[in-house]
Structures are given as C-alpha cells and as structure tokens.
Amino acid sequence: MVGRRRLRIRRPPSRISEGSSRKSGEVESRTGGGAERSSGWRRQGAHVFPREARKNGWVYIKYRGTLGRRLRYAEIARGCLSWKKTPRRRTLERLVLDSCQVAEGDDQELLLTTAGKTIILRLQNKSLRDEWIRCIQRASSDVMDHYFIRGKLIGRGSFGEVFLGTSIDTGEVVAIKTVDRRKISSAKELEFVRREIDIARLLYHRCIVRIHDVFDESDKVHFVMEYLGGGDLFDAIAEENHFSEKIAVDIIRDILEAVAYIHEKNIVHRDLKPENILCCSKTWPYNVKIADFGTARRSQECEVSSDRSMMSTFVGTPYYMAPEILAGREDSFPVDMW
The missing domain is CATH 2.30.29.30 (Pleckstrin-homology domain (PH domain)/Phosphotyrosine-binding domain (PTB))
Incomplete structure (x- = not known):
C-alpha cells in the first residue's frame, strides 16, 4: 500500500507595515511593535492581575x-x-x-x-x-518585575521579545512581550502598538487573545498577555498536513465567531492569517484565538479623520492580502473574510 505523500509547507514572508511601499515595504514581525506611554492603562471587562500591594x-x-x-x-x-x-x-x-x-x-x-x-x-x-x-x-x-517573574525567551521580533512569565501573586503562566523604545525609529511604529492597545480595550471574547495588563516603564513597555502553549495555526497545519472535516469546522467556527465579534465592534483586523491565529493546544481541540491587532482599524476612523487614505493603505502579508488592498482601494470588513 502506497503511503500518503507529506507536503512541505513553508511559512510565507511577514506582513508589510502600514505606510510602506509595495516594492520595499518595511517588514514587521509578529512580536514586533512599539508603544506610546500609557501608564495606568487597564482593560475594562477583562481579567486583570492584582496590582495592589497589601x-x-x-x-x-x-x-x-x-x-x-x-x-x-x-x-x-x-x-x-x-x-x-x-x-x-x-x-x-x-x-x-x-x-x-x-x-x-x-x-x-x-x-x-x-x-x-x-x-x-x-x-x-x-x-x-x-x-x-x-x-x-x-x-x-x-515596574513589571515587582509583579511577574520573567522566564525564558519564547519569541523575538523587530522591536521586542516575548518571554514566558509567572504571576508572583497567583502563579499563573503568562506571555510577556517587552518592547524596547530605543529600537523604535518612527512615529508610525509607535502608532501600531498604541492602536493595538486601544483596540484591545474594546475586545473581550473567548476566541481573541487577551491582554491582561500593560507596564509602561521609562525605556520599555511590557504587555502581559494570555499564554497559549499550542503555537500558531500555521505550525499546526504544517504538523498535521491536513485536517479532518470535523477539526476544520471547529477551527473555522472559532475564527468566524471572533471575526463577527470584532466586526460588531466596527473593527477590521486586516491581517488575518494562520500565523496570527494561536492555538491553546498542540492537538485537537485546538481552541484557536485571533491575535495581533497591530494593523487593525476601527472602520469609523476613516470617516472622522482628515486622512482619507486611512482605510486604503497597503498593509498586511502579501500572500494573504485581499484584492482591494493589493489594488490600493478602500478596504473594509470584506478583507477579513478574504
């Protein structure tokens, strides 16, 4: 009996940051980004680790x-x-x-x-x-170190590194993304993470990765996030080579629930791809969650802003871009369905 041939799946290039040209776009990694000062920020409605010392x-x-x-x-x-x-x-x-x-x-x-x-x-x-x-x-x-113990490095990006962390108070395991301001060279890069923070404040859904807390120090910003130990969906696809219909249905259902939720909030993700969908487990059920809202926009921003190109900028990952983004036309909710 002839065995099934295993396909070699390669990870596509990273996304193109907003404001970049089509030929020489600046690449931003999954763990990259910058941050404006946002001291004292808290998410409303989400679980927040205890910050009060007693x-x-x-x-x-x-x-x-x-x-x-x-x-x-x-x-x-x-x-x-x-x-x-x-x-x-x-x-x-x-x-x-x-x-x-x-x-x-x-x-x-x-x-x-x-x-x-x-x-x-x-x-x-x-x-x-x-x-x-x-x-x-x-x-x-x-100071973040007064609340969390930072562990091993689990990821690295253009401007930041992601560490495994543990809450001193509860012992809960988290992911800590540390962004170094000294590596941020433009106001546009600062805008990416500022926007991601603002949008994260509006989101609380079981299929969206939660940001628990933000520590804004003098030269660094630490994002304390929900830790998902299953890696991203791209790795799961590469490992399994193919999914059964039942598993595929479960994954797509969770993704669509998250997309429907953010669209109800008038938010367009604009960079949905397997690398931005994280898994709670390395085996089924994966319980996937959408992450990385660095290129996301609130759809009404284009209406209130004087910048009419706000929703028609060239952003995302080329292999996953919707036709209207590639054509430079104004984009909206349909780009997430593409």
Whole structure:
C-alpha cells in the first residue's frame, strides 16, 4: 500500500507595515511593535492581575532625627502607608507611596523617604523587613518585575521579545512581550502598538487573545498577555498536513465567531492569517484565538479623520492580502473574510 505523500509547507514572508511601499515595504514581525506611554492603562471587562500591594502588622516607627520609636500597627493599602495605635483605632498618619524611595537600614530596619522625610521602620526580623520592602516597592512604582517573574525567551521580533512569565501573586503562566523604545525609529511604529492597545480595550471574547495588563516603564513597555502553549495555526497545519472535516469546522467556527465579534465592534483586523491565529493546544481541540491587532482599524476612523487614505493603505502579508488592498482601494470588513 502506497503511503500518503507529506507536503512541505513553508511559512510565507511577514506582513508589510502600514505606510510602506509595495516594492520595499518595511517588514514587521509578529512580536514586533512599539508603544506610546500609557501608564495606568487597564482593560475594562477583562481579567486583570492584582496590582495592589497589601501588608499589615506591628512595626516600630520613628522619623529620622527624632528620639525614640513607637510601636504602631502599620498597613500598606491603596498606594499608601498608614499607622495606628491599635488596629481598631483611628489612623494617626498616612503617607502616599507614589515615587517614594525605600532602602535597607541596619539589621531589621528599612528607610522610607517620601516628600522630603525619612521614616525608619523596624520589623521583627530581617525576612519580614525584606517582605515589607518588596511590598513598598510594588505600591510605589509601575515596574513589571515587582509583579511577574520573567522566564525564558519564547519569541523575538523587530522591536521586542516575548518571554514566558509567572504571576508572583497567583502563579499563573503568562506571555510577556517587552518592547524596547530605543529600537523604535518612527512615529508610525509607535502608532501600531498604541492602536493595538486601544483596540484591545474594546475586545473581550473567548476566541481573541487577551491582554491582561500593560507596564509602561521609562525605556520599555511590557504587555502581559494570555499564554497559549499550542503555537500558531500555521505550525499546526504544517504538523498535521491536513485536517479532518470535523477539526476544520471547529477551527473555522472559532475564527468566524471572533471575526463577527470584532466586526460588531466596527473593527477590521486586516491581517488575518494562520500565523496570527494561536492555538491553546498542540492537538485537537485546538481552541484557536485571533491575535495581533497591530494593523487593525476601527472602520469609523476613516470617516472622522482628515486622512482619507486611512482605510486604503497597503498593509498586511502579501500572500494573504485581499484584492482591494493589493489594488490600493478602500478596504473594509470584506478583507477579513478574504
């Protein structure tokens, strides 16, 4: 019996970024992109990892330059440090921890400097002191490393790298895309990720990859995303060579549900392809989800913008482009169906 011939499937070239020419378009990778400053951004309606640092207990407190220290019940909550004589008594003092500085002191002490004042907190032991230092650091900053442990590199793009990550609070595994601002050379590149963030705020669907959180630091932006361990649909197609009708129906149904959802939100993806469809598992059921909204547009933007070419720019991946994009005509919802 003659065995079935296995086809060799090659991954097509990456997509062409918006604003590029047809002959020499700038290529943007799946994990590339830039970002505008968006500090404090949160997705509405989606799961967001806990960002609020909390701690309470008995500590000795004194201001630097004063004599003696007092035993107080201290609490860190809602970005503030407060203390009382007892847990049920009124608050004696409250300090906002925004942009404060914290450092180790002698033995069991920590030094907290904020608003021109230095406060010395003495804990029961060194281990407890270190816990309070970490909690104060988290309450006073927007640093990703205070919330997630970054693991191995799992992907790389033009402007960023994707790492496996773990939530310090919950232990949940995530994907962390880190974008280096120093590698972004134009305002157009910044626009790609800014638009992706804005659109992601509107989307919450089981067939769309979720962005849980965004950390905006001085020279880097970290996108904390849902981690899908099954790779992309292109790899699944290359591995299986062909799908049964049932599996194909399941995959197409999930994709169409996601496309119908974003179209209801007046959003056009404009770069749907197997590489931008991720799988939850490497075997059936794949439970695919649409990702990468860097070239997406809200359809009404072309109506309110003075730029009439907004929905007729040359974007996407050549092998998957709809005819109207290749022809330079105005594009809309049908390009996602192509």
